[in-house]
Amino acid sequence: xxxxxxxxxxxxxxxxxxxxxxxxxxxxxxxxxxxxxxxxxxxxxxxxxxxxxxxxxxxxxxxxxxxxxxxxxxxxxxxxxxxxxxxxxxxxxxxxxxxxxxxxxxxxxxxxxxxxxxxxxxxxxxxxx
Amino acid sequence: xxxxxxxxxxxxxxxxxxxxxxxxxxxxxxxxxxxxxxxxxxxxxxxxxxxxxxxxxxxxxxxxxxxxxxxxxxxxxxxxxxxxxxxxxxxxxxxxxxxxxxxxxxxxxxxxxxxxxxxxxxxxxxxxxxxxxxxxxxxxxxxxxxxxxxxxxxxxxxxxxxxxxxxxxxxxxxxxxxxxxxxxxxxxxx
Numbered sequence: 001x002x003x004x005x006x007x008x009x010x011x012x013x014x015x016x017x018x019x020x021x022x023x024x025x026x027x028x029x030x031x032x033x034x035x036x037x038x039x040x041x042x043x044x045x046x047x048x049x050x051x052x053x054x055x056x057x058x059x060x061x062x063x064x065x066x067x068x069x070x071x072x073x074x075x076x077x078x079x080x081x082x083x084x085x086x087x088x089x090x091x092x093x094x095x096x097x098x099x100x101x102x103x104x105x106x107x108x109x110x111x112x113x114x115x116x117x118x119x120x121x122x123x124x125x126x127x128x129x
Numbered sequence: 130x131x132x133x134x135x136x137x138x139x140x141x142x143x144x145x146x147x148x149x150x151x152x153x154x155x156x157x158x159x160x161x162x163x164x165x166x167x168x169x170x171x172x173x174x175x176x177x178x179x180x181x182x183x184x185x186x187x188x189x190x191x192x193x194x195x196x197x198x199x200x201x202x203x204x205x206x207x208x209x210x211x212x213x214x215x216x217x218x219x220x221x222x223x224x225x226x227x228x229x230x231x232x233x234x235x236x237x238x239x240x241x242x243x244x245x246x247x248x249x250x251x252x253x254x255x256x257x258x259x260x261x262x263x264x265x266x267x268x269x270x271x272x273x274x275x276x277x278x279x280x281x282x283x284x285x286x287x288x289x290x291x292x293x294x295x296x297x298x299x300x301x302x303x304x305x306x307x308x309x310x311x312x313x314x315x316x317x318x319x
Binding site: 019021024025028031032035038039041042050051054055057058061062065066068069070075076078079082083085086087089090093094097098101102103104 | 141142143148151152154155156158159162163166167169170171173174187191194195198199201202204205206208209212295298299302303305306309310312313317318319
């Protein structure tokens with residue numbers, strides 16, 4: 001952390017001190033420009049571009065709000081750790097569950113309630129539902 | 130009047146009130162994160178939901194994004210005014226922020242009325258269950274934020290407890306961030 005940023009962190013952290021204020025109207029204008037990008041992206045009709053302009057821009061907007069409006073960039077490390085742990089749990093949640101939800105069948109199982117069809121016959125065991 | 134310990138103590142070198150707000154947001158990340166990721170998984174698994182999502186009104190969603198981003202601007206300007214010890218100005222800006230929340234809810238109610246009249250209710254399928262649950266939970270948070278903000282504005286107008294302006298602002302910005310993700314998920318990905 002450079003000296004300036006460190007000084008700002010100290011200032012914001014100690015005893016409810018002042019956050020370093022920025023040009024909020026300019027940041028708001030950039031956020032609105034990004035909103036326009038996310039709305040016009042789907043009009044091109046390219047699926048990949050839509051995903052980038054919609055979700056990529058959403059990530060950038062969220063980052064800008066957190067950094068500039070919530071002053072997360074000068075917040076104490078404990079707050080960063082708290083948020084990172086919560087986000088890590090979300091990654092774990094997605095990694096653990098998404099294969100079951102997103103896939104309709106695997107080597108030894110099939111979700112017949114999603115796509116009704118006869119359960120496949122497997123050697124040495126029944127299909128798991 | 131004797132102040133409560135939560136107002137005066139500064140654990141971890143961060144004002145306890147602000148730390149408490151961050152703790153609330155950690156729990157909110159898990160609540161909204163769980164819901165949105167759950168929706169994402171099911172959306173990936175069900176291509177047919179695209180036809181359902183096509184019924185949502187993108188321009189109303191975009192307008193509401195504009196309204197919430199603008200209300201966030203006023204919330205952070207209120208924070209700045211509070212740090213300049215200008216309580217009345219901070220209160221005025223907070224009331225404008227609350228008005229933004231009100232406009233958001235009015236637009237949302239028109240949107241829902243239109244959809245329900247078309248027969249698209251929470252019982253119309255998996256997509257609509259997520260749509261109404263996620264947007265409804267978010268709207269509930271908007272109402273909660275507006276209520277607390279009104280209380281904070283009342284005290285701030287008297288130049289009292291100005292540190293609360295920042296705390297309620299942090300919460301409001303989080304509600305804004307949740308909508309920033311809800312918008313592409315529910316209105317754009319079709």
